[in-house]
Amino acid sequence: MTPVKKHVTTKINGESVEFLCEPRQSLLEVLRDDLALTGCKEGCNNGNCGACTVVLNGRPVNSCLVLAVEAADASIETVEGIAEQGHLDPVQQCFLEGAALQCGICTPGFIVAAKALLDKNPDPTEAEIRFSLAGNLCRCTGYDKIIRAVQAAAQARLAAQQSS
């Protein structure tokens, strides 16, 4: 017997969204397969790699470890919501300029987690960046460029704040 589908209303990147899901479906599955938000990636599907990172009610989470039905009445931010009005966020810009990616599968998760870090701690030390991004794995092993991109993004954000 297939369980009854659940009707979920939630907010994704500031917009109200409704969907039907089976209780077994992960938030990652619904975001990618039903809502066409394919920026979040399925890496390990067990909470180790962070490629599926989204921000749920202000906290970074692995969307593979959230049931979609748990997202009812929540607020979700995905990588698709990070660029504002066609302008890349400093984190995205610095990943691009610093070539902080190789194959790119881990990149959306890194960008979501790095932006969440800078929103909370605008001027982190290198150790704080590495500690906060420990839940995001890059198997091309480009970590140094990623760390440098996050440091550059922090500086860019601080400079933009000072000039405004």
Added chain:
Amino acid sequence: MIEFEYAAPTDLDEAIGLFAQAGDRATLLAGGTDIIVQLREGLRRADLVIDVKKIPELSQFEYAPETGLRLGASVPCWQIYENESIAAAYPALADAVRIIGGWQIQSRASVGGNLCNASPAADSIPALIALGAVAHLAGPGGRRAVPVAEFCTGPGKNVLQSGELLVALTLPPAHAGSGSAYQRFIPRNEMDIAVVGAGSWVQLDESRQRIAAARIALAAVGPTPRQAVQAAEFLCGKEPTEENLHEAGELAKQVATPISDMRGPAEYRTHLVGVLTRRTLAAAVERAGTFQP
């Protein structure tokens, strides 16, 4: 993942009723970081998943220096280490929840879930035992309290009866001159399972020169977390000198009966018990010297 139904009761009695009715066909969901993986990989079967995060008794915590901490079973890790008062009063617990998985895991994983999962290598359990935590359970037969030191009965096994759930953990008030620490050994920097973990708590006497009381607990040294009672008793009334802390580490080794596996051979784990016991005791003593509730 196998199909299941989902319920998210907002009332404890309603949850107990649902859980008792479904019996072994139901499983509880807090942070989901263990349960969802177990369901997906077929390691656990359930027809009904009961999400307990909407029940106030489980999702809330209260802290007051006079009464201590009451931690709802589904409160996620980050709420502990981001609360300065709680992290200062119970530093061993803050140490442990800062290193459970990465940031994403800590946004969801709960201390209550870490305890119920009853892994011999769980990071939060030695910290809870060292801090004298008590688990508060509720089920169709009523409520009861069990010291966390007696909660785990084997790998993945605990004292919860069918239909019974963990409601909250309570930690006694932290007094001036008390301190605690948790450390684990892993071959990586982060995101790994303890080869050995150790949690220590000390209460210094009024002169702050001697240890009045101590508790030491260990992870990944046997089928359940272990308390090193003799090592803690040895320290009572003694100064926290290097020799005394070393001796406590040697005594703690006597309760370790580790297995050899891919994380490390038994002999190496036993050696780590001595090192981590000594280091966590030293860190606990240092913190105790400055702590004021």
